[in-house]
Amino acid sequence: MxxxxxxxxxxxxxxxxxxxxxxxxxxxxxxxxxxxxxxxxxxRPDPHSYSRHDRVKIKHLDINLEVDFKDKVLAGFVTIDYEKIKPEASQLFLDTRDLKIKRITAVNDSNNPKLIWRYGQSHELLGKQLIIDLPDDGSAIKIQYQTMPKASGLQWLSPSQTNGKQPYLFSQSQAIHARSWIPLQDTPAVRVTYDATITVDRAVKPVLSADNNQQKGVDGVYKFSMPQAIPSYLIAIAVGDITHQKISEHVSIFAAPDVVEAAAYEFSETENMITATEKYYGSYRWGQYDLLILPPSFPFGGMENPKLSHITPTVIAGDRSLDSLIAHELAHSWSGNLVTNALWQDAWLNEGFTTYIESRIVDAVHGKERMVMEATLAYEALLNSMQELPLDQQKLINPTFSIDPDDYFSAVTYDKGRFFLDWLEQQVGREVFDQFLNMYFDQFAFQSITTAAFTQYLDDNLVKKYPEKISMKQVDVWLNEPGMPDFFTPPTTSQFDKIDQLVEAWLSNELQLTTAISRAWTTQEWLHFLRALPSQLTAEQLQLLDQTFSLTQRQNSEIAHDWLLISINNQYEVAYGRLITYLTEIGRVKLIKPLYEALMAQPALNNLAANIYQKARASYHPIATSQIDTIVGHNPDVSE
Known part of the structure; x- marks a missing residue:
């Protein structure tokens, strides 16, 4: 446990x-x-942060770092501007984890005097509290420091790990990993603006969660500015052999030279997505919306870093069938980046809202049928996930405190939150609900809020206006009861009904499989088909499926994942070569973790899992290895 x-x-x-x-x-x-x-x-105001931002709050950061690929460290300083919330406050409390603090001084016009500082509370996950006595004159504070090679928020890749000629660095700050590469108040409740000066070798280029298109470094020195206030988890950096291609008014693709063209094609609908979202929820307030395609080791599908979303290459399918992930990261520009959960316990305010807006974008750009198919897949996955979750974790407001904020992210956070908003829309109508969300985003723009603040706003601006359609008692069921409310009507699609009938006919020998039946299938239909198959198949059935549809050779990462899961559960050895390649070439946790779990559930395949992991682990992000080490029984302290 x-x-x-x-x-x-x-x-x-x-x-x-x-x-x-x-x-x-x-x-x-x-x-x-x-x-x-x-x-x-x-x-504390935020149990996952040592900052006492109720006393002194950071307002602006000036980050100056040099990127050292040889030693795998960032070294330099950060200058912090702050404001006193409590006039009597005399100390600044910051979060750090595995940072080497070298010197702390006051920034003023005289002699930059040293400041008294010390460490306070500490925890393996939360890191160390850094306590700094404030300068008498209220001047800014300069912290000279260095990161450690194994900083949890950074991944350093060698050229061989990126299939390129240059090394690569990227950050992943959510949820509380920013403190591993910048000393700051690492809580979503604190929003800051920042400037940055990044020094790199001339062979590589840095990009940040800031404006990037016109960045041309002089002697390897690049300057950035983020004028909109953002929470710490949205501060991001990447450095590597990165080029860019502008594809529309607001959108450029940043990627390795051999990826940029494919990504530009794959995500060509992004500008249309921006237009659709602005129509529903008001102006896009961030200027550029660019996409950075990261190396395959990136542990997530995407990360909504403002102005430059970080994207996994695993959604480059060649047919734009997986670009709903782009819709999701774009939607965060309203829900999450603009209006942010103040506490990670309220993560559904970010992710549930975003998943709802994602569905609206997909509806507008790709049509209702695709949106409904994706909703149906998500609902089925949510129900399956709930079967494995304790009752408290099935609630949008999880009453159980966890020291690790990553535990507040689950299918409940994303999809139950989304279906709650779907239900609200269904009760009052789309036009009324869109007006409500527009007001909500305007009211709380560039603020961080709690579920309590949202529910009060919901009561005042929707429930009381439509008491015959929504009650706070029903809202309470959504927020504080496990499972799905019995008054919610789940999504369904006739397309999936047809596939269910096809599977049933094939299993009863009433239908012969041919490529003709699947010629027009979308990725979503393929996923439903694979998930509709029985858990146990004969060797002959597996071989027939594979020969008919070339499933083992599929390059679509989602379809390949589901087929490999079937192959593991049925010990279909023909697919093992593809499995090894899949697990060693990508590091997206959503795709690789279930495969390792399936391998370890089969005693005969435990050695295969261990051998694959031994080969692949070095290319995985620390966020991935922290989860998969436990699954395969890998002890890094012994093995490394």
Missing amino acids: RLNQIPFIVFLILMLPGCQNSQIKPKETTVIIADSSQPAALK
Whole structure:
């Protein structure tokens, strides 16, 4: 059982001296308990941050870093402008993790005096609290520091790991990894503007979550500015052999030279997506909306870093069938980047809203049928996910405290949140609900809010206006009850009904499989077809499926994933070569984690899993290895 799954009272007991379980052994003091009833974490404004932003809050960062690929570190300084929330406050509290702090000084016109600083509370996941005595004159604070080679928010790749001629670096700051490469207040409740000066070798180019198109470095020095205030998890950097191609008024593709053309074709609908979203929810407020196509080791599908979304290459399918991921990251420009969850416990405010807006974009650009098919797949996956989740984790407001904020992200966060908004739309009508969301985004633009703030706004601006259609009692069921409300009507599509009938006819020998039946299928129909097959198939059935549809050779990452999962569960050895290639070439957790879990569920395939992982692990991001190490029983302290 992981630490973050322990009931809260047990968590407190385990933290008392002499009570630590040998299997749950934090490297440093987990929590300083202020009293016997609750830990200090829950008395801070954000339990996942050591910052006391209710006393002193950061307003602006000036980041100056040099990228050292040889030692795999960023070195330089950050200058912090702040404001006192409490006039009597005398200290600035920051989050750090595995940072080497060298010197802290006040920035003023005299002699840059050293400031007194020290470490406070610490925890293996949360890092170390950095406490700095404020300068008497209120001047900015300059922190000289260096990252560590294994910073959790950075991945360093050699040229061989990127199939290129140059090394590559990229960051992933969400949820609390920004503190591993910048000392700051690492909480979504604090929004900052920033400037940056990045120095690199002339053979590579840096890009940040800022304006990038006109960046031409002089002697390897690049300057950036982000004038809109953003939370720390949206500060991002990437450095490598990166070129760019402008594809429309607001959109450019940034990618390796051998990828940029394919990506430009794949994501050519992005400008249309922006237009559709602006029609529904108001102006796009960020200037450029560019896409950075990262190396395959990127652990997520996408990351909504403002002005430059980070995108996995696994959605380059050649037919634009997976570009709903672009719709999702774009939607964050309204829900998440513009209006942000103030606490990670309220992550559904970011992801549920975004998944709803994604569906509206797909509807506008690709049509209702595709949107409904994707909704149906998502609903089926949500129900399957809920079967594995404890009851509290099936609620949009999860009452169980977790020390790891990543535990608040699940299909519930994304899809139950989305279906809640679907239901609200269905109750009052699309036009009324769009007006409500427009007002919501305007009201809370560039702010971070809680679920309580949203529900109050919902009550005042929708529920009370339509009491015969929505009640706060129903809203409470969505937010605080497990499972799906019985008054919700799930999405369905006749396209999937036809596929179900086809599968049934084939299994009963009433239909012969031919390529003709699937010639016009979309990716979504292929996924439903594969998921409609029985869990156990005969060797003859597997061979027939593969020979008819060339499933083992499919390059569409989503279709390949589902087929490889079937192959593992049925020990279809013909597909093992493709499985090895798949797991060693990509690092997207959504796609690789279920395959490792399936391999480890088959005792006969445990050695195969271990051998593949041994070969692939070095190219995976730390976010991926932290999860898969546990699955395959890999101990990095022993193996490395």
